Amino acid sequence: MTATAELLPFAQHNIDWWRGGVIYQIYPRSYQDTTGDGIGDLNGITSRLPYVASLGVDAIWISPFFTSPMKDYGYDVSDYCDVDQMFGTLDDFDRLVASAHKLGVRVMIDLVLSHTSDEHPWFQESRCSRSNPMADWYVWADPKPDGTPPNNWLSIFGGAGWEWDARRQQYYLHNFLTTQPDLNLHHEPVQEALLDVTRFWLDRGVDGFRLDTINFYFADKDLRDNPALAPERRNAKIAPSVNPYNYQDHIHSKNQPENLVFLKRFRDLLDEYGACAVGEVGDAQRGMELLGEYTRDGQGVQMCYAFDFLQGDRLTAASIVETYQQLEQHAPDGWACWALSNHDVTRHVTRWNLDEHGAKCFATMVHALRGSVCLYQGEELGLSEARLAYEDLRDPYGIRFWPEFVGRDGCRTPMVWESDNINGGFSGGKPWLPVAPEHLGNSVRSQENRPGAMLHHYRAVIAMRRNWKVLQEGAQDDLEAHGDVLTFTRRLESDRIFCAFNLGGDYVTVHRPEGRWELIPGIGAEDPARGSGGISLGPWGYTMLRAI
Template structure:
């Protein structure tokens, strides 16, 4: 049986999968221009395979002016020359499948680039064939924008167009106009683009900003949000976006029918899966529940609970999982601690921690033990800290807009470090890569950690192998135990296997009694923990696993 036939055999592969996110600009440069590319990704796929991930998710590589670095698409059905060619993509898919890795790509269909031919036609006048492919609206009588809706990137979500004498909606940059998915022709065009990539062999999609697809056609203003309900999970605290309850610019019920259409296209192909990004600080889990219900929309979604600034505690982790189960009883979660849009969690949560490697190992093990699928962000397996960049090195328009109160997303997007002794950490032979390689990252490079006992990289490999040996960790139900001494405890149960999982989320030794029952202590997971008599002893950042006999 070939690798590809093995990959297509299991339609349920996504349930409990570990997905490795690749930010293509920063993974590997193959042509010395300082920017990562598809050939570079292909050359580094053995790293992902050796790590033990089930799939990769590649952030956008489509044709784009790169004002938001690929999240502003100007052609959905081609590769930007910066990243290579369609042939390079085909080679990448073939090599990934040969290695037993599935390929998911990032679909950005809430908006396009203003350079997209659809928008260039739409903006000309009010009578052209694509006049209503984007969200256009007349000004208020005083010339101000149609609603009070705000852009995540700052300022009004409406931009004036003098040709049409109308405003167009942009939830992000002014160069990212929102598509009008109320128009069935727009939906058809987007579904055609989806089929294009499915026919090239992709195994699934990550859907960017999935709850932004539809707007309120009545153009009602968003109400103010009470200060006590505001948080900085969706936008940084300095952004007035947090001051509104986003009832009308996103989260619209019409999206459910479109997601059914999208799922129907996926179901035309074997073993395809999709994960949606739900960006909403107030209703995130509720929306996840809606989007994953019924088996006819998303396979899984993730909200922002574990991408928040506050370090999780045993109590908060249990609360999030309980809230997800209540909001999405039919749904399946996809959890992530880091990605290309937030500060790396080693820095976000680890400030002041003495044993940062122990901290990283504990949180990696916890992430991969929760009920749900998992996204690991490139460099997370090295415990890379957030890069502290100078203003003149910034590329991210978000950070440039809100500097210095918010430094943007570039600190999590710096190049991957492969070789400590090579130029730019082995990422590129260019004199100056698109973002600088932090000196402090070099000591955490892949070649420094690979084969080194006790390294964070080897722990990720060890725990991923341990996880695959125990189906209960992959697909099992979860039941939480009472919190004792900063220890998070739960059981995972699946198909006759019941595992006990204990995690010391603190910096002091914890002791607690072994729960009643006949337990066999499990090793080979890489965390420190001992059982003496009937007492489990967990050092700082320690863990303990046992199987019920």
């Protein structure tokens, strides 16, 4: 371990905190504004860290705050090693890290390594000519004889995955916006530069990273066409159904074997510092298989999340069992990190049409299942997807496909801290996205004063997971679906916890396992009927019992 790594406050104890840990995602534009410009900033996050710590989470994940033209709101980076002035300064970031560590909260940041902004100096030089020192830093290709793109690859944001550049008279690859050219990680200097970026932030004290689009780092060297995908295999997990991206099997434009070699180099760097990473696997067909490949012990990142729990259809007992069966098949030694909501998908309360009882049931269930957990800001308040007018949209994805797909702005509206002003305590100026009026009644302040509120429920289930090591690291046995009911047992050494969740609208009776059990207190679970051998669960009811 390097001398720098020895300074990391959490590196010398429990470096495996991530296994079963809870990570709280912060979208910085929408968390807390301290300057009055209507945009959240790093100092705003720092000011709210006592609240974050009160949730009991292990870490925060901060979405990109790097210098950027903000065409994709920070996921188009023009300087990896500086803070965009709208968010503050590097000194502000250093204070944030120090404050978080004093409160016992680790700091993870979002690294976007597959592509940059077209305003990044690397791309500005690369596009100047075919012979400059950075000519090979991006994926460039000649047109076909008829002038069309070199192959049939598509962009997740719609249209061809190639953009013509008049200066080089070549196409460059972009898996997202045309202003987000893809880096060429086949070129060794690019890998070195990205590892240097990673080290820069590790030296500033970050405890880990969330890796955006981890399976997009490499494209096929030969630029072969992707085959068509049979209609019955098309899945809208990654792109909306209105997007023809779903018509291809993306076997050449991403998911390349070279990714594993680079991730080993990345992991070796993490291990120097006692840091960790969670990868976002964006693939509708091979998500679990890739999760297994990318989280092999010591060979890749510590954990990944696929989109199985972020899908549009409500999770059922059967679908959860199927997901874990795939996980066991493809990633028996891997580690999943589950998220129900994030900055890219409709909030799950709306997506699955949940009332408060349903939201509490899913919150408890995801903290009881084997794996780590990512919570998205406002999820702990039970916030629904905000309804925005077309003129209020900022997301280029939504603007392009409106109204069939309304984009991601509805899950990115500002956090609500207070109920007695139209900006919810987020800003003294006009927010960059309007605060949803329907959110004001669910503000932090209003819920603090309601004992049964969603906020207190999240604190309780997070505390439950923290207090029971078996829920963090234990094995998961007998995962079964009985109609709408999901049952399983968590086991670690002599500890056993039996869990039953009714994910439907009818009253059910669940058979209690043999032996002596007692109710785990503090999470509002239903108490089993003693002596009857059965557990009666109402709609969205659940129980968690500890063997005694």
